[in-house]
Amino acid sequence: MNNSDYENYIKLKDQLNIYRRQYYTEDAPTVQDFEYDRLYQELLKVESAHPEWVTNDSPSQNVGGAINSAFPKFRHEIPMLSMDDVFSLEESQASAERIKKFVNQTDVEFNLELKIDGLALSLIYENGRLVKGSTRGDGFVGEDITPNIFQIDDVPKTIPLKERIEVRGECYLGKDSFAELNNKRLEDGKSTFANPRNAAAGSLRQLDSSITKSRHLQTFIYFVIEPENYGLKTQSEALKQLQEWGFATNNQNRVVNDFKEVQNYIDEYQEKRLDLPYNIDGIVFKVNDFKLQSLLGNTVKVPRWEFAYKFPPIEAHTHLRTIEWTV
Numbered sequence: 001m002n003n004s005d006y007e008n009y010i011k012l013k014d015q016l017n018i019y020r021r022q023y024y025t026e027d028a029p030t031v032q033d034f035e036y037d038r039l040y041q042e043l044l045k046v047e048s049a050h051p052e053w054v055t056n057d058s059p060s061q062n063v064g065g066a067i068n069s070a071f072p073k074f075r076h077e078i079p080m081l082s083m084d085d086v087f088s089l090e091e092s093q094a095s096a097e098r099i100k101k102f103v104n105q106t107d108v109e110f111n112l113e114l115k116i117d118g119l120a121l122s123l124i125y126e127n128g129r130l131v132k133g134s135t136r137g138d139g140f141v142g143e144d145i146t147p148n149i150f151q152i153d154d155v156p157k158t159i160p161l162k163e164r165i166e167v168r169g170e171c172y173l174g175k176d177s178f179a180e181l182n183n184k185r186l187e188d189g190k191s192t193f194a195n196p197r198n199a200a201a202g203s204l205r206q207l208d209s210s211i212t213k214s215r216h217l218q219t220f221i222y223f224v225i226e227p228e229n230y231g232l233k234t235q236s237e238a239l240k241q242l243q244e245w246g247f248a249t250n251n252q253n254r255v256v257n258d259f260k261e262v263q264n265y266i267d268e269y270q271e272k273r274l275d276l277p278y279n280i281d282g283i284v285f286k287v288n289d290f291k292l293q294s295l296l297g298n299t300v301k302v303p304r305w306e307f308a309y310k311f312p313p314i315e316a317h318t319h320l321r322t323i324e325w326t327v
């Protein structure tokens with residue numbers, strides 16, 4: 001091993017840790033997701049070649065960033081795991097094939113979902129009443145932001161279910177609300193948010209919940225903890241049930257059996273992406289059947305039964321298109 005490889009690895013690791021602190025703790029990332037993803041994938045590649053170099057301060061060793069926030073901490077009973085990202089259709093096909101092989105079944109149904117570019121949150125209801133709202137944090141400990149969750153219009157304050165239930169989803173700021181917010185901030189001589197995800201994170205983490213209320217945050221709920229307890233058998237069924245309970249859900253999901261349908265869905269939303277009223281940064285693949293999901297289980301950080309296909313970044317495209325146009 002020549003010294004510079006190791007030095008480069010340390011530099012890469014330190015740079016990624018700076019980016020994470022900006023993203024998770026300061027809500028002010030200075031790099032776009034695709035740049036962070038690219039560097040993170042590079043780190044994973046180096047670490048798989050040199051596992052002896054990996055120390056526990058490596059971004060690969062802790063899910064999400066450290067929390068230093070004014071809100072009370074909240075330990076998730078069941079960790080909010082992460083998602084493996086794939087960046088090409090071929091990779092997503094390989095991941096799907098690996099899953100099929102793992103369960104030794106050729107016809108595994110996947111539920112495809114738009115990957116909303118927001119921030120993950122957890123909602124807990126007891127006796128049909130909303131009692132707790134928290135951010136994902138590092139996946140194990142998040143922030144208790146219950147007062148702010150009550151300010152989000154599309155989060156039901158009561159649901160027609162007496163049992164205790166936890167649901168999870170994405171909190172996001174619609175494109176129009178984001179533009180309005182940034183215009184208002186410009187008028188008031190304030191700094192603007194770089195993207196709707198940062199704006200949503202900043203709005204959820206306001207100590208004054210009336211500011212949260214003024215930001216018109218929205219949610220898409222996509223997960224029920226222990227769905228079998230409610231007689232749910234598949235992810236697509238769970239989405240329907242969540243809607244019936246009164247949650248905001250994204251109905252653009254699609255159950256697919258073969259790769260052609262996957263390709264169609266990805267092509268369709270690669271196009272539609274710019275016209276959607278909210279930002280998406282990919283497609284989430286989930287094994288639809290919950291029995292198969294539990295057969296696949298979870299690794300320490302990521303369920304084996306889901307992964308995310310990431311679209312190439314819009315910024316790069318838009319920029320390229322502009323150049324083509326001017327040429």
Ligand SMILES: CC(C)(C)c1nc(N2CCN(c3ncccn3)CC2)c2cc(C(N)=O)c(N)nc2n1
Binds near residue numbers: 081115120223303306
């Ligand atoms: C419940 C599972 C784990 C299957 C799951 N996890 C998700 N995420 C995990 C990683 N998350 C995360 N966030 C920050 C840092 C690391 N991972 C952010 C949410 C999902 C995100 C979306 C979405 N964005 O639209 C979605 N339709 N389904 C999801 N499903």
